[in-house]
Amino acid sequence: MQQDHAIPRSREAAPHRLPARLSRFALTVTLLSICLHAYIGLRLLPALPIAMPGQVIGAGLIALSALLVPLGMFARFLFRRPDTADLLTWAGSLAMGLFSSVLVLTFLRDIALLFVDTPRFAADSAVLAPSLALVITIIGFVNARRLPRVVDVDIPLAGLAPKLGGFTIVQISDIHVGATIKGDYVRAVVDRVNGLNADLVAITGDIVDGSIDRLGPHVASLAQLVSRHGTYVVTGNHEYYSGAAEWVAEFERLGMHALMNRHCVIEHDGASVVVAGVTDFSAHFFDPDQRSDPQRALAGGPDGVPKILLAHQPRSADAAAAAGFDLQLSGHTHGGQFWPWNHLVRLQQPYIAGLHRLNRLWVYTSRGTGYWGPPKRFGAPAEITRLRLVPA
Secondary structure (H helix, E strand, O other): OHHHHHOOHHHHOOEOOOOHHHHHHHHHHHHHHHHHHHHHHHHHHHHOOOOHHHHHHHHHHHHHHHHHHHHHHHHHHHEOOHHHHHHHHHHHHHHHHHHHHHHHHHHHHHHHHOOOOOHHHHHHHHHHHHHHHHHHHHHHHHHHHOOOEEEEEEEEEOOOOHHHOOOEEEEEOOOOEOOOOOHHHHHHHHHHHHOOOOOEEEEEOOOEOOOHHHHHHHHHHHHHOOOOOOEEEEOOHHHHHOOHHHHHHHHHHOOOEEOOOEEEEEEEOOEEEEEEEOOOOOHHHOOHHHOOOHHHHHOOOOOOOOEEEEOOOHHHHHHHHHHOOOEEEEOOOHHHOEOOHHHHHHHOOOOOOEEEEEOOEEEEEOOOOOOOOOOOOEOOOOEEEEEEEEEO
């Protein structure tokens, strides 16, 4: 943060130059945003029962949103000043949340017009689509910004040692500390976790969206997490967007145990449990040496004890089951975060949220403790998960 203040003011306000590959992606996103916003304007504005001044204002708002959405996505790459980047990210994220719902409802309206094409329905539905989207966005904003609820889950394991009955893991995931989630939110999460008297705290990736220089102070309170056997963390895909090696070193400095394709054996009242972790499922795209490998994570571990895997993405489950794990804790999906994207997540991940069974492997997928992109959760509340091992 001090480096930012050391930059002369004239340079500090100057935008960064995006790398060529990111520039092409940003251009593609911008053109797509303009086209989709144009679709909304062409389909809704002519049908709205408003005079020309209202039409002009509506067109202006749509054009503003079309530019804010991509600008918010790339603001941290474009502007040196964190406060400027954060402000634009806030504006773009709010616009993205509203635009997303308006787009879906406009598309559904067009489908309905194939069956009910009357002037009255066209006008009423043109009013209803943005109005309903606004209500959903406001409710979603309130849901996203409030402190996550605690979800209690029992995990029945066959042959569980009596001394491990009631062993408690508190899982947090996908906090996404960045432009819109800061240190005060993280501190509130830490306080709530510390009130749960966990035997172990597990953080299943996507803690940050940005560099240590900008976000280091905002994640510092994770060092205050308290549990009997400590805090264990694995990388998510967003750590790799933000400098995974530096962040892993920072997590270790804060007192967390980073499980990069390795395991620890925890002794609990005379009984043992293996806690292992893998790098993110996509880590090899960033570093071939960090390919996610549950077999390697478990290598050399004791037999006949519960084996728990922390893996950011649920799609690690097949490899985890083959390796012999009993329980996998994951995140990544956010439970879809808000409708209708919860249905599209199923195209990429085998599990969206909650507890599932794959042969003898239990898989629990957290809906996440923060959010990504739009500050909006609708039908997929954030959570802090308290998991308890119980005899099957």
